[in-house]
Amino acid sequence: MTEPVLEAVDVVKVLGNGAGRVEALRGVSLQVAGGELTLLMGPSGSGKTTLLSILGCILTPTRGTVRIGGRSTAGAGPEDLARLRREHIGFVFQSYHLFPTLSALDNVRLPLDVRGEGARMARAKAKEAMATVGLSHKVRSYPQALSGGEQQRVAIARAIVANPSAVLADEPTAALDSANGQTIMTVLARIARNPSRGVLVVAHDPRIIPFANRIIHIEDGRIVGVEPGGAGLKSR
Amino acid sequence: MSLVFRLARRNLFHDRLRFVATVVGIVFSIVLVTVQMGLFLSFDRMVTTMIDHADADLWIVPRGTKCFEDPSLIDERERFRALSVEGVVDATPVVIGFAQWRMRDGGTTPVFVVASDMRGSGLHPWNLVGGSVDALSIPGAVAIDRSYFERLGSNGLGDSAEIRDQKVEVTAVTSGIRSFTTTPYVFTTLDRGRSYVGTSSSKASYFLVRLAPGADAGAVRGKLDATLVDAVVLTPQEFRSRSRSFWLFGTGAGAALFAGALLGMIVGTVIVAQTLYSSTKDHINEFATLRAIGSSGRYIHKVIIFQALLSAVIGFGIAAAIGWIIVRATANSALPVVMTPMLLAGLFLLTVGMCVLSAIAAIVQVMRIDPAMVFTR
Secondary structure, three states: OOOEEEEEEEEEEEEOOHHHOEEEEEEEEEEEEOOOEEEEEOOOOOOHHHHHHHHOOOOOOOEEEEEEOOEEOOOOOHHHHHHHHHHHEEEEOOOOOOOOOOOHHHHHHHHHHHOOOOHHHHHHHHHHHHHHOOOHHHOOOOHHHOOHHHHHHHHHHHHHOOOOOEEEEEOOOOOOOHHHHHHHHHHHHHHOOOOOOEEEEEEOOHHHHHHOOEEEEEEOOEEEEEEEOHHHHHHO | OOHHHHHHHHHHHHOHHHHHHHHHHHHHHHHHHHHHHHHHHHHHHHHHHHHHHOOOOEEEEEOOOOOOOOOOOEEHHHHHHHHOOOOEEEEEEEEEEEEEEEOOOOOEEEEEEEEEOOOOOOOOOOOEEEEOOHHHHOOOEEEEEHHHHHHHOOOOOOOEEEEOOEEEEEEEEEOOOOOOOOOOEEEEEHHHHHHHHOOOOOEEOEEEEEEOOOOOHHHHHHHHHHHOOOEEEEOHHHHHHHHHHHHHHHOOHHHHHHHHHHHHHHHHHHHHHHHHHHHHHHOHHHHHHHHHOOOOHHHHHHHHHHHHHHHHHHHHHHHHHHHHHHHHHHOOOOOOOOOOHHHHHHHHHHHHHHHHHHHHHHHHHHHOOOHHHHHOO
8 A cells, every 4th residue: 555645543533512422433543545545434323424524624533643644633723724625635525515606617626716826727727627527528517507427527626626635525426326426436436546646435335346445344433344445356 | 817706796696686685785875875974065065165265364253153153243343453453454344144035925034144345355255157246236235046046036136025124136146155054145245234134333243354464373363362352263264163063063963964874884784794694694505615625714705705895896886876866966956965086985985894894794604614514415
């Protein structure tokens, strides 16, 4: 395995307090390596999304350490975490979360705009990202004019446009039919071939397994197993 | 172009009904403030207009005078005392007072008589649009302002009426000399003015002091203060301030105008704040997504502030156009709304300030967003 782009060490996350106190993660340690597509699988309420949020610097752990590119995120405030996200992480959400008032190209351009990148360069990079996901012909379309699969591909283009070291995808195929799901996973697997970028996909759809290099199983806030995925087996 | 502006624009125009409500709120607010402040400026000019147009370096006024229209009297002896002071060239008497104007059809209306020597310096009618100052020397001649024609039952030059049972004839017509009290001014000569208001020939309301060229106004004033018995000396600026202070604040008229303007600002701020807040709430997913993809708080603030500024510019543009129509429509009325470049600039800054202030609630709301909500929606 190459150097981890993301790493969680003995992460504990407690949500709520009093009677509503829940220990969502109970000492989770994992690594997301560059050049790999890691699949995080588990039943509902197992802590998958909480772990994804912590690895993506959206939530902070109650205990334990998260490292991005070898650097700990401990002590980072909300604005520091936002900076880490925009510099190192790309997100793909189950519900796409595209901006309905922006064209596909502008949606993809958004992470670069947030980083303060110039409009001309940002547009060129956004077009390149759209080409990577096979949607060069849809740059001017608005999300409502795109199919679910196309919207998710735009979301993937948005996740990779700023060249993050990690792409975190939360149930990226859950809202899609089988064919579109396959397309999305093919795109994500292709993106994961870049050795400087790791992809972590949270899912419970077994049809995704063939695309993963590694599968991590989580239950009740604990990692209960790690096994090679379909892609991992092929590469052996 | 940054997407901040595009996002702001599209968020704003996305819900057209809400956008219209925002703009109507701003327009209502700014037009209200424009009218209130325009009237304030207009009143401000009116209450000092006589002082502004009098040929005086210093004013000798009765003790306790609150404003130009305060009809107290001083003895003519004070004039001679003033003339005895070195540096004083002239002390021209001015007589003011209320009188009844009897129209030809028998109706009466109060008028405010302003009488001065029409041959020399003093307080003469200005902005003449008919007749002349010289024509006021004709027996019974008076000058009135055309904005009060209807009130005085007059058609202008050549018309006659009565003041204190004496026939008067309009021989000069002015434009734009309006009274804060809405009582029409009637200009006439000193002797006739005294007769119209029932003042003795040994009394006057004011003396307008003209100084010798090169005379030290401060020193002359000091000497006058020491010489005069029942009168005080004011500079034109002091008399203006005194008049302003009495009419606009002493009577509560200015406070009422400011209260109206303040109400307009509050209404506008609340409407814009409410619409920006609900717009932000409608786009909460997008703001959470922005936060999740790493946007700084500043970037999000900019989106909301741009929305507010865009609303301000559009709202101000419409309000300014309506304000201009109001200014034009009232220009020749007894109650004109005045607009100056300074007021226009002030209103623009006020609109911007109001809209930016309105954005605070939306910004507070957006900063409470948990970016983790993007995983649950």
